[in-house]
Amino acid sequence: MEEIAKALSEIEVKALQALNANAKLSENDIAEKASMNIDSVRRALAWLKEKGLANVYEKEVSIYELTEKGKDVVERGLPEERLIFALKKLGGKAKIADILKEGSLSNEELNVALGKARRYNLAAFNENKELELTGLEELILKKELAEQKLVERIKQHGLENIEDCKAVNEFLKRGLIERRSKIIMQAEINERGKQALKIALQAGRRVYNLAVEVPPIYIGKKQPYARFLDEIRRKLIVMGFKEMESPLIVQEFYNFDVLFQPQNHPAREWASTFRLKKPKYGSLPAKKVVNAVKAAHENGAGTGSRGWRYKWSIKQAKRLMPAAHGTAHSARQLIKGIEVPGKYFSLARCYRPDKPDKTHLMEFNQLEGIIAAELNFKHLLGVLKQFAEEIAGAEKVRFYPDYYPFTEPSVQLSAKHPELGWIEFGGAGLFRPEMLEPLGIECNVLAWGLGIDRLAMFKLGIEDMRELFSSDLEWLRKEPLVVL
Amino acid sequence: MPTIEISKKDLEKLLGKKLSEEELKEKAALFVKGEIEAIENDAIKIELKDTTRPDLWSVEGIARELAGLYGIQKGLPKFKVYKSNVCVQVDPKLKGIRPKGAYAIAKGIKVTERLLEQLIQLQEKLCETFGRKRREVAIGIFDYDKVEGNLRYYAAKPETEFVPLGFSEKMSLKEILAKHPKGIEYGKLLEGKQRFPLLVDSNNEVLSMPPIINSEYSGKVTTETKNLFVDVTGFDQELINMALEIVCAALHDRGARIESVTVNYGEEKIVTPEFKARKIKVPLKLIERTIGESIAANKLKRFIEMKRMNCTLKKNCIIAEYPSYRADVLHPIDVVEDVLIAMDYNSITPEAVKLPCTGSELAERKTCNAVREVCIGMQLQEVLTFTLTSKEKQQAKMLLPEQEFVELENPLSGEYAVFRKSIVPELLDFLAKNKHCEYPQKIFEVGKVVHLNEKKETKVDERNVVCIALSGKEAGFNEIKAHLDALCKALSWRYEIKRAEHSSFKSGFCAMIKIGEKLGVIGEINENVLKNFGLKMPVAVLEVEL
Structure with missing residues (x-):
């Protein structure tokens, strides 16, 4: 008892106080006496009932509402009123047509009004087929009819507690009001309640009821995929990588040419990558760089390579496109200048003309990285292994020979994830001499591009890649944070 | 990256060694930069990743390479080439049309279904991928027993007629380009030419109209065929010689006697194939x-x-x-x-990299992240939308006048055809998809918008913006201004707002934001825009550059 009493909430105490001073009260009465809103009263009563501190009853009551017709009557008066007033105005007798006009009555209203007039003997037809007042119309002019009184009451006090009025049944019949029934709560305090209230008031300070259901709070939070990308970015920074600029729009020059990808390469074709219609062409860096890249393509630029042996077009190199891979940003960084040794990364938005479905997106993110230092293939494998372990949580890795136009040797990384099994995690290699030497870079550059979207899907527990950019607010609100 | 189908038995026979599935997947495939996509009974589907190694795009090529791995053969493969007296005269008028040819004869071969399949597959992959859809390399293979004497490759008049493969009636070259399925498919390679390439024998019997179609007469190779004639055409002699040698190498490995052909360019004569290492x-x-x-x-x-x-x-x-x-x-x-x-x-044992490098993030990232942090502090839910969107959403639904966007040349659909200039429409669209969710809804996105800008290196200006959208009965100017105020105070930014009119916003409830040089807009979205997005609840938004 002691425990229950001390854990009473503020609204329960207020409700008990209101009940303590009175006999049985309805929920509305309690709300009024205790200055509470009705929802709080209902909640308090439910709790008090459960704790056995009040006897709570449910009672069915009628509530009334005006119909459209009823609203019209409240506004313009009863049809019988309007009939009599019109007749009076027309000099006590008149033709039906004139009355209809004067009182702006519909035919239906006229019928009702004539019925009433006959019943109370207010007016009657004379030999000229005119309606004529009988002299008893005073009753209506002074607003003494029960119907008139009810309309007046509704105007003044609304529809509450009208069930005792005389004309209610008639109004229901005439379709001016409607009746619905509703359950309301009534309550009275019992002995236990009185005792508990006493303890609660004496104790002064209450303790919290731990079992109370609390309303939900929608906290502000990061989009889960954005948060995943933030975490990856943080890991890379911790690993000593500097973030590279990664624009959405690049010149083909960076996306392909610097990467020693010949201009007639199938991967440069229409269906594999997007192009811009507007704007079409961008500008290129210093002539020296452009010419060196051109020479590499055409004849190997003295790097000991045969080159691709075709005529390189500067116009095509200027063509603008949404970046198709993160390596475009590495290419730009190499031209902009790098520190040696240097580690760089970008978590870049990339674009490919893939119809969005469960496993493809037109826009996705790629983790691109380079390390410029006197390092070799063994180090590349070392870096890839580290990534697989630290980012994907892989327990095993396997390397497959692969082909990219801009790396040689090239390798594909497969990682064995404890739950996902073997996944293709990305491609990597050492940038080709035909790419580096024209840019004046003398050391080796290890490079890789990792596909992280599949990992993100796994971490976030989603099966459809499109949900990485979820438009489901419910899911975003309720999805717990994922700690990588 | 071509994917080819080969027969396991065929491979093992050519190689002279049996291979377990495990061996194939984890050792043999790696040696040819291949990835086995499927093994079903005898059929192996393998993807060959190296687009510059077309010699591996047939079972013969793969077997040849694997012979090195298993020590069955080593070093340079040997190809014996016999000299024939056959000559192909090349018309100089083909210059600018399709000037180069390379030819070979393969005799005494047993054409099996399997060989035929592989040959067609190799030919197709060589032409499509390596040959850039026949532009650089087109290959024809003929029944040599139907070919008489020396041949002539010349620029023929469009009226010249022959029966193309798969047809029974003669057609003119012009008709073939207009009506034959291959003519329609590859006709653009001869677009605008007054004359078309044609290969004929000494009886003027047509072998082929490169790069379009072979003749029905000699261009049909079946299991009855005993001797083959190979024709490769293109623009670059080195490239077509390579393709010819790859085909000949495969036929050689199947036991054919390869004979060379003289290609006579007039002033210059060459002999193909050479197989000169x-x-x-x-x-x-x-x-x-x-x-x-x-x-x-x-x-x-x-x-x-x-x-x-x-x-x-x-x-x-x-x-x-x-x-x-x-x-x-x-x-x-x-x-x-x-x-x-x-x-x-x-x-090879991987080696750890230990370098004295310090990591860092971009300056713009720091600003973006600070803004995100404040937004989250204001109990807003972050959302992520695409940067590619539709003009319909960005312009028409927002009731904005016609304007220019950074636009894709080859969009897959109108839905993703332009880069967004504002995130506001994207967030309105997001809200429209969530009308069933509890209100109020308070969301934000920090991301890039893209505008045209002649002065920039890529002729576009990519700017980071923050966009906040509040929706619910109470959402209005007051509430959104409170968010702007809190955001700026948290980041010590001074902001100004100035009354403005904007066709997406309610008149009198819209203002321009200025934070230093950065601009933005704030206000209540008007009824018509809400209706365009199918929204019923009021929405107040702000968007400002970062």
């Missing part, structure tokens, strides 16, 4: 620098021979001799990769 000098230093260790000379020689090259050891370098069809060998580094593949990537 190329040499490349690979400095030992490059090998050591790339692999990370020096490799004993005898081992190095063995690895290179495994990859079907000859190897001569010199003091500071090696000379690798490789088949002329190896299109991938451009630089000594390409030989180094072959050494690594022969060593087996997975037998």
